[in-house]
Amino acid sequence: MKIVGIAERTVPIASPLRNARVDFSEITASVVAVATDQFRDGRRVVGYAFNSFGRYGCGGPLRERFIPRLLRASPHELNDPATGIVEPGHAVDLLLKREKAGAHAERSMAVGTLELALWDIVGKMRGLPLYRVLAERFAPPGTEAPHAVRCYAGGGFYRERDDLARLGDEVRGHLDAGYTEVKIKAGGLPMTDELRRIESVLALVKSGSRLALDASCAFERQEALAFARAITPYGLRWLEEPCDPGDFETYRAVSEAYPGIVAGGENLFSREEADNFLRYGRFGGRIVLQPDPPLAYGIRELHHIVEVALAHGVARENVVPHGGNMMSLHATAGLGLGSAESYPGLFGPFGGFSREVRVHDGFATLPEAPGIGFEEQPALYGIFRELSASLGT
Amino acid sequence: MKIVGIAERTVPIASPLRNARVDFSEITASVVAVATDQFRDGRRVVGYAFNSFGRYGCGGPLRERFIPRLLRASPHELNDPATGIVEPGHAVDLLLKREKAGAHAERSMAVGTLELALWDIVGKMRGLPLYRVLAERFAPPGTEAPHAVRCYAGGGFYRERDDLARLGDEVRGHLDAGYTEVKIKAGGLPMTDELRRIESVLALVKSGSRLALDASCAFERQEALAFARAITPYGLRWLEEPCDPGDFETYRAVSEAYPGIVAGGENLFSREEADNFLRYGRFGGRIVLQPDPPLAYGIRELHHIVEVALAHGVARENVVPHGGNMMSLHATAGLGLGSAESYPGLFGPFGGFSREVRVHDGFATLPEAPGIGFEEQPALYGIFRELSASLGT
Numbered sequence: 001m002k003i004v005g006i007a008e009r010t011v012p013i014a015s016p017l018r019n020a021r022v023d024f025s026e027i028t029a030s031v032v033a034v035a036t037d038q039f040r041d042g043r044r045v046v047g048y049a050f051n052s053f054g055r056y057g058c059g060g061p062l063r064e065r066f067i068p069r070l071l072r073a074s075p076h077e078l079n080d081p082a083t084g085i086v087e088p089g090h091a092v093d094l095l096l097k098r099e100k101a102g103a104h105a106e107r108s109m110a111v112g113t114l115e116l117a118l119w120d121i122v123g124k125m126r127g128l129p130l131y132r133v134l135a136e137r138f139a140p141p142g143t144e145a146p147h148a149v150r151c152y153a154g155g156g157f158y159r160e161r162d163d164l165a166r167l168g169d170e171v172r173g174h175l176d177a178g179y180t181e182v183k184i185k186a187g188g189l190p191m192t193d194e195l196r197r198i199e200s201v202l203a204l205v206k207s208g209s210r211l212a213l214d215a216s217c218a219f220e221r222q223e224a225l226a227f228a229r230a231i232t233p234y235g236l237r238w239l240e241e242p243c244d245p246g247d248f249e250t251y252r253a254v255s256e257a258y259p260g261i262v263a264g265g266e267n268l269f270s271r272e273e274a275d276n277f278l279r280y281g282r283f284g285g286r287i288v289l290q291p292d293p294p295l296a297y298g299i300r301e302l303h304h305i306v307e308v309a310l311a312h313g314v315a316r317e318n319v320v321p322h323g324g325n326m327m328s329l330h331a332t333a334g335l336g337l338g339s340a341e342s343y344p345g346l347f348g349p350f351g352g353f354s355r356e357v358r359v360h361d362g363f364a365t366l367p368e369a370p371g372i373g374f375e376e377q378p379a380l381y382g383i384f385r386e387l388s389a390s391l392g393t
Numbered sequence: 394m395k396i397v398g399i400a401e402r403t404v405p406i407a408s409p410l411r412n413a414r415v416d417f418s419e420i421t422a423s424v425v426a427v428a429t430d431q432f433r434d435g436r437r438v439v440g441y442a443f444n445s446f447g448r449y450g451c452g453g454p455l456r457e458r459f460i461p462r463l464l465r466a467s468p469h470e471l472n473d474p475a476t477g478i479v480e481p482g483h484a485v486d487l488l489l490k491r492e493k494a495g496a497h498a499e500r501s502m503a504v505g506t507l508e509l510a511l512w513d514i515v516g517k518m519r520g521l522p523l524y525r526v527l528a529e530r531f532a533p534p535g536t537e538a539p540h541a542v543r544c545y546a547g548g549g550f551y552r553e554r555d556d557l558a559r560l561g562d563e564v565r566g567h568l569d570a571g572y573t574e575v576k577i578k579a580g581g582l583p584m585t586d587e588l589r590r591i592e593s594v595l596a597l598v599k600s601g602s603r604l605a606l607d608a609s610c611a612f613e614r615q616e617a618l619a620f621a622r623a624i625t626p627y628g629l630r631w632l633e634e635p636c637d638p639g640d641f642e643t644y645r646a647v648s649e650a651y652p653g654i655v656a657g658g659e660n661l662f663s664r665e666e667a668d669n670f671l672r673y674g675r676f677g678g679r680i681v682l683q684p685d686p687p688l689a690y691g692i693r694e695l696h697h698i699v700e701v702a703l704a705h706g707v708a709r710e711n712v713v714p715h716g717g718n719m720m721s722l723h724a725t726a727g728l729g730l731g732s733a734e735s736y737p738g739l740f741g742p743f744g745g746f747s748r749e750v751r752v753h754d755g756f757a758t759l760p761e762a763p764g765i766g767f768e769e770q771p772a773l774y775g776i777f778r779e780l781s782a783s784l785g786t
Contacts, residue, residue, distance in 0.1 A: 010457060022491050028457065055493060060453010064403060064421065098415050100448060101610035102638035102660035105496035217494035245495035246665040249672075267495035272639040279642075280673060 001045075001084055001125070002075050005035040005391040006067045006114075010057040011050075011383060013348055017157040020188035020218035029350055030057035030109070033388040034070075034117040036086075038125060040370070044393060045124045048374045048384040049116035051109045051294045052323045053347045054266070061110035066095050070114060085125045088118040089300045108269040108297045115298025116327050116372070123371035130372050134334025138303045140316070149332050150339040151364035152212065153177075154324055155346060156184020156201070164200055171204045177344065180362035181210045181237065187218030191230060198234060208235035212263070217241045221250040228258035238263040238288050248280035255283045263288035266322035269296040271304040278312040285313045288338070292322035293331050302331055326354055326372050333366050340364060349379035394438075394477055394518070395468050398428040398784040399460045399507075403450040404443075404776060406741055410550040413581035413611035422743055423450035423502070426781040427463075427510040429479075431518060433763070437786060438517045441767045441777040442509035444502045444687045445716045446740045447659070454503035459488050463507060478518045481511040482693045501662040501690045508691025509720050509765070516764030523765050527727025531696045533709070542725050543732040544757035545605065546570075547717055548739060549577020549594070557593055564597045570737065573755035574603045574630065580611035584623060591627060601628035605656070610634045614643040621651035631656040631681050641673035648676045656681035659715035662689040664697040671705040678706045681731070685715035686724050695724055719747055719765050726759050733757060742772035 015024040034047040073094050080087040095111050123130040135145035153174040159166050224242040238261040243250040245267035255262050268274050293302045317338035321328040324343035332340040343351035354376035356367035367373040408417040427440040466487050473480040488504050516523040528538035546567040552559050617635040631654040636643040638660035648655050661667050682702050686695045710731035714721040717736035725733040736744035747769035749760035760766040767774050
C-alpha cells in the first residue's frame with residue numbers, strides 16, 4: 001500500500017472551560033487525514049487522528065517537517081513486508097531521522113498524531129477495531145482483548161456562575177449516563193470552597209474511591225502539601241498533578257505526606273520523561289500514570305512508557321491514558337491498562353466517545369468499527385471528511 | 394511606544410554538516426521582525442531575532458499563538474511605566490497566559506525568539522548595545538560591563554571526505570583568526586578514529602585545556618563511560634552532551650567516572666529543566682551549563698537559569714551560552730558569564746558575529762551598534778530587512 005496524500009488543519013475548540021491555572025478560550029486541535037491507495041467496502045482507506053485536547057494544535061511541525069517526511073517515504077520503507085500494510089513503528093523511526101535528542105514536546109504531538117492516523121489505517125486494512133490490533137501486538141501474553149474497559153467521567157471545570165449548582169447537575173448527569181466514577185478540577189478556589197465542591201460531589205457518588213481530583217499543576221510545594229493534608233480524610237481515588245509536571249521533588253514530598261495515590265503524566269511526552277518522573281518522584285507504586293498517546297509520539301511510545309512504568313513497580317492497571325477520546329479508549333483496551341477517561345459533552349466535537357460505545361456501571365463497551373472508528377462520531381467525522389475531501393483523492 | 398506589526402519567516406539553513414547523531418540537511422530557522430511606532434536616527438525602530446540554530450524553526454506557535462497575543466497586548470500591558478519602553482519580561486508573562494505547565498519545548502523557542510527581538514528594541518530605544526542594557530539589569534552587583542568576552546570556535550563537524558585534513562584546515566583557520574580554544578564534534582566514528590581526530594587537533598592547539606568535545610547526545614551509558622575513560626588522559630576542556638539530555642543517571646555516572654568537566658544544557662529549555670539536570674546529575678560544580686537564550690524563553694529565563702546554577706554551586710563562569718551568534722554574545726557579556734561560542738563560516742548567514750566584533754587571543758570584542766546589532770551582519774541583515782519590508786511599515 002501507498003500513502004497518496006496527507007492533509008492537516010488547525011481547528012479552534014474555543015471552550016469556555018477553566019481549570020485552576022488556565023482558561024481554554026484559545027485552545028485549538030490539529031486534525032490530520034492520511035489517504036492511501038487502498039479501498040475497503042468501496043471506500044478509500046483514510047487514517048484520521050487529532051492531537052488530543054487541552055494543549056494547542058501542532059500544525060507548524062506537521063507542515064514543515066513531518067508530513068513532508070512521511071510523504072517522501074517509500075512503501076518499502078514504511079510497510080510491514082509480511083502484510084504490505086504500513087507499520088506505524090517504521091514510520092516513527094523515519095520521522096525522527098534528523099531530529100536532535102531531547103526537547104520532545106516540540107515534535108512529539110505532530111509525530112504522535114500521524115502515528116495514530118497510521119494505526120487507524122492498519123485497523124481499517126485489517127477490518128478490525130484498533131484495540132484488537134493493539135492487543136495482538138502489545139497486550140501481556142495470555143491476555144485477551146477485553147469486551148469493556150473501566151471508565152470515568154472527567155470534568156468539574158470551574159464556572160463563572162453557579163459553580164456548585166452546575167457541578168452537581170454535571171455529576172448527576174454522569175451518574176445517570178452510567179458512570180460511577182468522576183474526576184473534578186481542584187486547586188482554583190480558596191480551601192473552604194474547594195472542600196465544599198468535594199463534599200458536594202461525594203454526596204452524589206457516595207464513596208471517596210469514586211472521586212478523583214485534578215489540580216492542573218496549580219500548587220507550589222507548601223500549597224500542595226497543605227492541600228494534600230486537607231483532602232486526606234476523604235480517601236479519594238487520586239490527587240492529580242498537584243504541582244509543575246517537572247517538579248519531581250514536590251511530587252516526592254506530596255507522595256511522602258499523602259497516604260493516597262498521586263497521579264500525573266499527561267505533560268510527559270516520552271519514555272525518558274516518564275522514567276525520570278517515576279524515578280525521582282519515588283512513589284513506591286502509589287501513582288497513577290496518565291500518558292496521552294497522540295501527545296507523546298503515539299501508541300508505540302505508550303507501550304514503551306508502560307514498560308518503564310512496570311520496571312518502576314507501577315501496576316499495569318495504574319496506567320490510565322489521558323485524553324477522553326476514542327484514541328485513548330482503544331489504547332486502554334488494547335494495552336490492557338487500568339481505565340479510560342471520558343469527557344462527555346465537553347470540548348465540542350472532540351470530546352466523548354463514538355455512538356457505538358455504551359457506558360454502563362462504570363465500564364465502557366468497545367466499538368466494532370474498523371480502526372479508531374471516528375466514522376461513528378458524526379460531528380467529529382464531519383471535520384475529518386471535509387479534511388479528506390480537501391485532498392481531492 | 395507601540396508595536397505596530399510583527400513578521401516571521403522560516404528560512405532554510407540547509408547545511409551539509411553532520412554531528413554524531415544527525416545531519417543538518419533539512420535544518421531551518423525562524424526569523425522575526427517586530428516593528429514599533431518609534432524612530433531613532435531617522436529609522437523606524439524594529440527588533441530582530443532568530444531562534445538560534447541546530448533545531449528547527451518554530452513558525453507554527455509563532456503564527457498561531459504568540460504573535461497574535463503580542464499584537465493584541467496594549468502598550469499599557471507591555472511597557473515599563475517609568476520609561477515608556479517595552480519591557481520584555483511583561484511581554485513573556487502575557488505570552489504565557491493560557492499556557493499549560495510543562496512541555497516547554499513546544500513554546501519556549503517561539504517565546505524566546507520574540508523576547509530577544511524585544512530586547513533588540515530596548516537596546517535601540519536606549520541607544521545602547523544590548524549587553525550594556527543587560528549588564529545594568531542582570532549583572533552581579535559591583536561588576537561593570539566587560540570590554541571583551543572569552544570566546545571559543547565551535548565546529549569540527551564530520552565530513553564525508555578528507556575529514557581529518559579538513560578538520561586540520563578548519564582549526565588552523567580558527568587559530569589564524571585569533572581564537573585560542575576550539576570545540577569539535579565527537580562520538581560519530583570508531584574510537585581509534587575519534588582519538589586520531591582529537592590528537593590531530595591537540596597538535597595544533599597545544600593544550601588539552603584548549604579543546605572541548607561535543608558528543609551531541611550520541612552515547613548510551615556504557616559507551617559514554619568508555620569514551621570518557623578513553624579521553625581522560627588528554628585533560629580536555631570539557632566533554633559535552635555524552636548522552637540523551639534527559640538521561641540524568643548517565644550524566645551522573647559519567648561525572649563520577651570522569652575527572653574532567655562535563656557540559657550540557659543546550660537542550661534544556663527552562664529553569665525547571667536546568668534545575669533537574671543539575672540536581673540529579675550531581676556534578677559537584679564540575680559542569681559547564683550551556684543554555685541557549687532564544688531556545689529557552691529568552692534572556693530573562695537565562696537569568697533565572699543562572700540563579701538556579703549558582704544555587705547548585707555552579708560558578709558563573711561555568712555558564713557558557715550555546716548559540717554562537719550575536720544574541721548569545723550579548724547574553725554572555727551582559728550577564729557576566731564565562732565564555733561565548735562562535736561558529737565562524739558555518740550555518741550560512743546565521744553563523745558568526747557581526748563585523749564590529751574582533752577576535753584576538755581568545756577574546757571577542759563587544760559591538761557598539763544599538764540593540765543586538767544584526768545591522769552590522771550584512772548577509773543576515775538582508776534577510777531581516779526583507780522581512781521588515783514585508784510589514785509595509
